[in-house]
Amino acid sequence: MYCVINQRMLKEEDASLGIRDLALLRGYGIFDFFRLSKGVPLFIDDHLDRFYAAAEKVRLDVPYTQQELKSRIGELLNLNEMPISGVRLLLTGGYTPDGFDPGHPNLVVTQEPISFPSTEKYTHGIKLITYEHLREMAHVKTINYMTGVWLRKKVIEENAYDVIYTYQNKVLELTRSNVFIVDSDNKIVTPKENVLMGITRKNLIRAIEADGGYTIEERDVSVNELVEAKEAFLTGTTKKVLPITQIDDKKIGGGQVGKVTNKMMTLFKKTESDYVESHE
């Protein structure tokens, strides 16, 4: 498997970063991750837009223009020939002169195998556990997942799929996914404050609006609203639309995958295949 490190294209086993990189020493960096669908980089422009916006927010310069990086990714995909996979873009704080201040950012682009949740999870839904936590710079896709990784042990112990973060009685997001509920008015609702704006989230919202069958609202969701919701689901790059049927000890929608969630799974599938068809 080939990867890109700054201006170089090289085999991943030969790829490394020096030990003075600020991502290693101070966790300073941003990233993005998209997947290929039938060889087509899904929503790549949305991901690149977000990556460049994140880089600007943390004041790191990407050593390519957005168009150049897109071309470079194209070369990488041609070399690796891996039609079902993920592409990770990482931009670090670079080699620090003093252990704290950023240097010239290092850009790393890797391609890697991906796995999707099992069919059973799509048909029966998943269990989440709640945890009170507001991610630092929640709107920026930084590499800081200290709390999320640390919680893996608890997730496994509680036989859950992931954690859903709550903060001051509001529902925020999962460690790497966004959450949607179907509320008592049959509206589809998703939080928009203090969360990362997911690309699957963005494209599903667009599709719901274009489809017109349901109303979508971006607003605060209370923890009580979540556990009392008719239905709940999550969105994510490698999860697509995945039903949530349990939060801690409380079943959602009677523990069954609901009608709206099933429609959303179908709607997203169509959105993805339309995108792939028009970009092949």
Place this chain on the structure above:
Amino acid sequence: MYCVINQRMLKEEDASLGIRDLALLRGYGIFDFFRLSKGVPLFIDDHLDRFYAAAEKVRLDVPYTQQELKSRIGELLNLNEMPISGVRLLLTGGYTPDGFDPGHPNLVVTQEPISFPSTEKYTHGIKLITYEHLREMAHVKTINYMTGVWLRKKVIEENAYDVIYTYQNKVLELTRSNVFIVDSDNKIVTPKENVLMGITRKNLIRAIEADGGYTIEERDVSVNELVEAKEAFLTGTTKKVLPITQIDDKKIGGGQVGKVTNKMMTLFKKTESDYVESHE
């Protein structure tokens, strides 16, 4: 300069980590940092105790016993022969199998030059700016300094030395140092909740208690108490005891370095030289 990576001792220019390390991908890791004073690793056992405690908290195994690591550091110091320097211990989440779960931790030990604040800063004190922020896992020395590094631009723009974090009207700590004030009762006070327990902080507190000249209290400090304090100073491995004479636009102690702060600088100097003498 030599460094240690896991079981190997090698030149720093040859040292690197692969790009699948969880510190790079998810900012997952812990570290510690101590300095040599006349060639003696200052308070090394305190630092090693804290490093091993942090590793345990984030569930990463150090690939050496504490005694073995201490010996290995001794070998490194002998090779590098650099009597005024810092030693950095870094333990990362290791090469991740799936982009999120930890692998076998990577241990990196490096030695590096250090610089102390200028004499002018010790005689006139420094300016800090306040920022509302509670560090994630504040009591663990993780590598997550996302907010601290990001704030460097503001620190420079405001002609300050560093940031002091406040949270819900309480004073916490600086980006890499602890804060002490002299309160209206002439007691020396330092926060103890939601802060990293600094080793300089610890040894200065011990010295104050042994000396008996002043009362030291570990308790919450309000933002108002800080800006109205008679004196304020910070402690840190490369800063020792450094006077604070301005917070945002407000002068502390009339903008002059106070009597108690001067005594603390002297007391810490003696503490350090006593340690060095008894460990040479």
